[in-house]
Amino acid sequence: MTGGLARDLAEILGPEAVLEGEAARPYQRDSTEMQGLAGRADAVALPSEVEQVRRLVAWCYERGVGIVPRGGGTGFAGGAVPVEGGVVLSLERLDRVLRFDPELWRMQVEAGVRTGRVHRLARESGLLFPPDPGAAEQSTIGGNVACNAGGPHSFKYGVTAHWVTGLEAVVAGGELIRVGGPLRKDVAGLDLRSLLIGSEGTLGVIVRIWLRLTPAPEALIPVVAAYPGVEAGVAGLGRVYGYGLVPAALEYFDPGAVAATRAAFPGGLPEATGFLVVAEADGTRQAAEALAAELAEALGEGALEVRRLGQPGEIRELWRWRSGVSFAVSAQLGGKMSEDVAVPVDRLGEAIAMVGEVGREHGLRTCSWGHAGDGNLHATFMIDASSPEQVARATAAASSLFARTLALGGTVSGEHGLGWVKREQFDRQFGPAEAALQRSIKALFDPRGLFNPGKKLPPAG
Ligand SMILES: Cc1cc2nc3c(=O)[nH]c(=O)nc-3n(C[C@H](O)[C@H](O)[C@H](O)COP(=O)(O)OP(=O)(O)OC[C@H]3O[C@@H](n4cnc5c(N)ncnc54)[C@H](O)[C@@H]3O)c2cc1C
Known part of the structure; x- marks a missing residue:
């Protein structure tokens, strides 16, 4: 200091x-x-x-x-x-809810308001703010916007960007700019709002945000399908797509993720479970019931068991288990390196297999789980984090994982961003023309390169 x-x-x-x-x-x-x-x-x-x-x-x-x-x-x-x-x-002290108009389904908050507080306020008025990244009690809306955060319910409801209609940001020289507002439509200018969303603090400081809310669904019905292995599970996911079903969430857990967490799964799992799909139907009671039945049918073929969870306690327990998956996996060897790669949904099965192949090549235990409906994996190398040798091996494995993800037509980051740890992947993912255009935009916003230096899009070369 x-x-x-x-x-x-x-x-x-x-x-x-x-x-x-x-x-x-x-x-x-x-x-x-x-x-x-x-x-x-x-x-x-x-x-x-x-x-x-x-x-x-x-x-x-x-x-x-x-x-x-x-x-x-x-x-x-x-x-x-x-x-x-x-x-x-x-931004933690900028934590005021500036305006809440429940009857108009909208809220204006300062950037430091915690995500969980927005969830609760919306819920108390029969509304829903759907983006639900896993650390909602600690993360802020400003951070969610800056990362364009996702979460399990992005499958039906979209990522944070879908719920931001306007924002204010302090940019170079201390200027305050305002883009959008409590507007549901606005095509008057170039879309600066979309540039700031997901910019990870590299273009300016987001200070105020207008959020769009939606009426909360009357009923939630999770449907859980346990399979003997990856192939049967991925085929089930394919049928959910093919039948045109839209659950709120569509998550998967590979054999390693199941092994690390099965003891805590609410109500237990069949002994032979090697792959798990968790879907959640929502809507009016009638619509959720109908969708849950269709999901059970689509997921049923090749499954060891398909189960509906109906009681509020059960649903809470299921999502608590889901929040604990990352920690349970870390506990296996004392640490992990997890990469949030994403692929086109038809390549999900290949991507899940690829994580295991990369792990074997580098002598590392692996597992993956994630937002199957969005083709978004948490591809994980399990390590003893206190061993520099294992950290180095996992870093090399991650590099190989990124190259293979790009070869599958994917992205090196589906939701966490590049920040510092993945900045070197920027030039790997984007061709010279796209990279140069992005760097020109950064230079226009931040001519002296002072907003989050070195992050996300590092200087060329
Ligand atoms: C247990 C756990 C589970 C998670 N699950 C998910 C998940 O499901 N989906 C998901 O997307 N992420 C997830 N995350 C990652 C993380 O919670 C999100 O990226 C979140 O959006 C970060 O918000 P934050 O307020 O903590 O931001 P920070 O970590 O403080 O900052 C993140 C980035 O945003 C920038 N930033 C923060 N605030 C502003 C601002 N006001 N203006 C400009 N730039 C700003 C920072 O400079 C930094 O680059 C998870 C994290 C944990 C620990």
Whole structure:
């Protein structure tokens, strides 16, 4: 921490809004901590007003100081980690719900409002904010927008971008820009909103967001299908698509993921289970019942068991089990490296097999699970995270995984973004023309390269 810089910031924001020493430590890391990533911020700033964000950004921009926006620090790509120093600009004190119009299905929030709080507020008024990334009690709406976060219910409802109708952001020099608003349609200009969504803090600091909500479904009915192996399970998923069924969520768990979590599965699983599909029907009671029956039929062929869960307690237990999958897999060997690759849905079976092949080539145990309906895998190499040799092997395996994912027509990131840990994949995924265009856009927004330096789209070469 640079004392002089912290003193200057304290003059702009007030001393209580600048952290130093032990208090600043948690802001040097995010969920990539297990991979050993840590930064060293020159200062940590916690503004509580948009005007303070403007002054802070203007100050940094004038002096050439890097700015690392931060929400809840749950990101899996190291995006909020101040790897190259600079000022960590935490949005956590910008946490006001500015407006909530339940009868108009919309809400305006500051960027630091926690995702779980939006879920609860919406639910209390019979509404739904569908994006449901797994760490909703810690992550912020600003972080979700900056990463364009997904989650299990993206299959039917889409990712965060589908639920943002407008936002305000502080950009180069401390200018506040407003794009969109409480509008359901707007094609007046170029779509700056879409550029900012998913920009991972590299174009500016998102400070206020207009969210779209939808009436909550009356009923939820999960349908669980257990299979002896991958082939039968993937065929079941194919039938769900082919029959034209649209469950809210359509998740899969491969043999390794089943083995790591089966003991905690609500109601247990047949002994021979080697692949699991969890679908969730929602809608009016009648529509959910009808869809659940169709899902059971589509998933039934080749299954060891197909089960409907109906009681509220059971559904809560199922999703609690789902939230624990990542931790249960980590517990196998004490750590893991998980990559959120995505492929066209017709290549999902190949992608699941490919994870195992890459693991075998690198002498690593693997498993995968994820959002089957979106072709989005959590491709995982299980390691002892305290062994530098195993971390190096998993890193090499991940590199091979990315190359093979691209060969399947996929993407290196379906939902977590590139941040710092996957920045080298940028030029692998995009051809020179697309990469140059993206870098030109970055330069237009951020001519001095001060917003989240080195992240997502690193300088060419
Ligand atoms: C257990 C667990 C489960 C998860 N499950 C999912 C999942 O299902 N789907 C999914 O998509 N993700 C998931 N994630 C990843 C993570 O929760 C999401 O990426 C989330 O959107 C990050 O939000 P955050 O507020 O924690 O952002 P941070 O981690 O603080 O930041 C993430 C990135 O956004 C930028 N940023 C943050 N706030 C702003 C802002 N206001 N303006 C500009 N840039 C900003 C940061 O600079 C950084 O680049 C999971 C994480 C964990 C730990």
